[in-house]
Amino acid sequence: MNVIKKKIFYLYKLLHYHDYLYHTLNMPIISDTEYDFLSNKLYILKNKYVQLYYVVKKTFFKSTRLNIIKKNSHFTRMLSLDHTFDINGYMKFHQNIRNRFNHLNINFFCEVKFDGVALNLLYRKGKLVRALTRGDGVSGEDVTKNAYVVNNIPLVLKGIKEIPELIEVRGEVCMLKKDFLQFNSIALKNNDKFFSNTRNAAAGSLRQKNISITKKRKLFFYCYGCNIISNFKEYETHSKQLNMLYNLGFSISPYILLSHKLNNILKFYYLMEKVRNFLSFNIDGIVVKVNSIARQNILGITNKFPKWAIAIKFLSKSEKTRLLNVEYQIGRTGLITPVAHLEPILISGVIIQKASLYNKNELDKLDLHIYDTVIVYRAGDVIPKIQSTVLHLRPKNAKKVIFPKYCPSCFSLLHIHHSNVIAQCLAGLNCLAQRIKIIGHFFSKDALYVENFSLGIITQLVLQKYIKIPLDCFQLTINLLSGLKYFGVKSATKIIFGLQKCKKTTLSRFIYALGIPEIGLENAEIIATYFGSLSNVLNCTLHQLKKIKNIGVICANYFFDFIRSKKNILYIMQLVQIGGIILSSDENKLFYNKNNVLFNKKIVVTGKFINFNRQQIIDKIVSFGGVIMKNISSKTNLLIVGSNPGNKVHRAIHFDVKMISEGELFDIFQIV
Numbered sequence: 001m002n003v004i005k006k007k008i009f010y011l012y013k014l015l016h017y018h019d020y021l022y023h024t025l026n027m028p029i030i031s032d033t034e035y036d037f038l039s040n041k042l043y044i045l046k047n048k049y050v051q052l053y054y055v056v057k058k059t060f061f062k063s064t065r066l067n068i069i070k071k072n073s074h075f076t077r078m079l080s081l082d083h084t085f086d087i088n089g090y091m092k093f094h095q096n097i098r099n100r101f102n103h104l105n106i107n108f109f110c111e112v113k114f115d116g117v118a119l120n121l122l123y124r125k126g127k128l129v130r131a132l133t134r135g136d137g138v139s140g141e142d143v144t145k146n147a148y149v150v151n152n153i154p155l156v157l158k159g160i161k162e163i164p165e166l167i168e169v170r171g172e173v174c175m176l177k178k179d180f181l182q183f184n185s186i187a188l189k190n191n192d193k194f195f196s197n198t199r200n201a202a203a204g205s206l207r208q209k210n211i212s213i214t215k216k217r218k219l220f221f222y223c224y225g226c227n228i229i230s231n232f233k234e235y236e237t238h239s240k241q242l243n244m245l246y247n248l249g250f251s252i253s254p255y256i257l258l259s260h261k262l263n264n265i266l267k268f269y270y271l272m273e274k275v276r277n278f279l280s281f282n283i284d285g286i287v288v289k290v291n292s293i294a295r296q297n298i299l300g301i302t303n304k305f306p307k308w309a310i311a312i313k314f315l316s317k318s319e320k321t322r323l324l325n326v327e328y329q330i331g332r333t334g335l336i337t338p339v340a341h342l343e344p345i346l347i348s349g350v351i352i353q354k355a356s357l358y359n360k361n362e363l364d365k366l367d368l369h370i371y372d373t374v375i376v377y378r379a380g381d382v383i384p385k386i387q388s389t390v391l392h393l394r395p396k397n398a399k400k401v402i403f404p405k406y407c408p409s410c411f412s413l414l415h416i417h418h419s420n421v422i423a424q425c426l427a428g429l430n431c432l433a434q435r436i437k438i439i440g441h442f443f444s445k446d447a448l449y450v451e452n453f454s455l456g457i458i459t460q461l462v463l464q465k466y467i468k469i470p471l472d473c474f475q476l477t478i479n480l481l482s483g484l485k486y487f488g489v490k491s492a493t494k495i496i497f498g499l500q501k502c503k504k505t506t507l508s509r510f511i512y513a514l515g516i517p518e519i520g521l522e523n524a525e526i527i528a529t530y531f532g533s534l535s536n537v538l539n540c541t542l543h544q545l546k547k548i549k550n551i552g553v554i555c556a557n558y559f560f561d562f563i564r565s566k567k568n569i570l571y572i573m574q575l576v577q578i579g580g581i582i583l584s585s586d587e588n589k590l591f592y593n594k595n596n597v598l599f600n601k602k603i604v605v606t607g608k609f610i611n612f613n614r615q616q617i618i619d620k621i622v623s624f625g626g627v628i629m630k631n632i633s634s635k636t637n638l639l640i641v642g643s644n645p646g647n648k649v650h651r652a653i654h655f656d657v658k659m660i661s662e663g664e665l666f667d668i669f670q671i672v
């Protein structure tokens, strides 16, 4: 077996073993997070090596087939659910389904994922005749007598006039939190065996030989679907089917959503994650299903789960890890940000190795020592943060982290403002770290973009003293660049060509490139559109700046301070006259069709796209008068989401920004 095959086999076997401990013996030996971690590892390998995964799986089942004891067969197989631990996985699913149906709006039905044990109830002529656990999906243990004593499982279906002849009703048996706590507190008092969670409690209580024990445990059944075997009308949608089941007397998810919008589905997920602790029963995620049964049939199933449904699971959000080091980053404007380096830890499906400590004050408050055990969480489920230090685990060799007095790059004395919160190196272009970032910013994506002119190359050029300010870059030659480490003539030519091309730019990009504090892309665009030309900008008054709608007083002051300085005016004039920068104004925006939905909207683009590349999308949006922003903020109007979108989606949800997919954007381009 090759290494990957061995890895998959090992993980498969390990998970199978833990499943057995958990479901059959009710004696898990690892935490849910550890289980999820292993499961995610396998999931990643599966995605990367699909074919190999199924080969290994087959081998595995061949070797374990003898252990499967046949009990009683389900009429139709009880499938499991595909799952993901983060919303990237869900996006993929959502996109795939939309692609499959030519980008039509597809209705998705969302419900909670009950954290219990699956049960299949068979009703003949409206009477409960059999109940089976899921088992291996083909056959399960017969627990009919136990099901009879679960209070909310109807023994006879309601609405006797309209009931199916033969129907399998599927759902999850759960133990309510209050009953679980009560059971455990009595068990602890009596020194009896207690359960580690409600799922184990439900499984253990359902599979009792003595049904009076099952009855005492007050189990609860939530129904999530059915399989009508004979003599009943077909339902067009999952929602109608659930409604029918509700009318027949079953409890269904108290929280549901029917929507075709990605935005709403993600909001539902976050909402359920927020409220899960307040529910009377445990949930471990949400389940999203294609609502149309006809579409479900078109999508079909794999040999384990339907292709029309997916579970988005929740993960525990705070974990312990060790602090390995604290590094001090120097920003473009000289602000010093301490960053914690951590022993890698998986939180909400993402491996976390670094956490920003924001400022001096935050670092002091945590009283961090190197080698401390710290509790890390993801704020808003996105940004890694250190919550606290576990003092009693502090080792003897731990070293207190002390905020530096001097800039780690140029060693000038740091300036501390705002009552000990902000530390800043005021050396500007004289500080090497800031110089590299200032030049990097000048040629970055939203400024005078030069493809492949990376911070790595800029660092080499600065260290070798070839460049000191952005203007120097226009003097670079192919010869000089191709002499750098890891650099060939071909890439050098590309960059020199890029440096020539970038000179033709817009006023807003140029203003942004100057790197004035508080003047991001958005403010630069507002200023450029308001004044129309560089000479107007350079001759503006503070009063005019303060009058501009959406420009705050602080920004106006920063901007005015910058253009008031003779040194800066000279710098700008040299860029234009010596550097040869040619500016076009942003006024042409005024000629756009203002009625289109993209006009003047602040738009962020994220992820990969199928029909366009990112630049094509950006160009098209700009041609409709949209304003492209780099990051999501409360001012963003729209996020265009491709596949594998990353953190921007979380932030969009946080700021309640509307999100649309590639297909929806395509529709807009067509309509406009």
Ligand code: IVH
Binding pocket: 079, 080, 081, 111, 112, 113, 114, 115, 117, 118, 119, 171, 172, 224, 225, 253, 287, 306, 309, 311
């Ligand atoms: S639908 C064919 N909906 O989760 C798809 N399953 O981890 C059938 N589960 O085996 C499943 N809540 O036992 C569905 N709202 C829900 C659910 C749910 C819990 C269980 C189910 C399934 C397991 C997969």
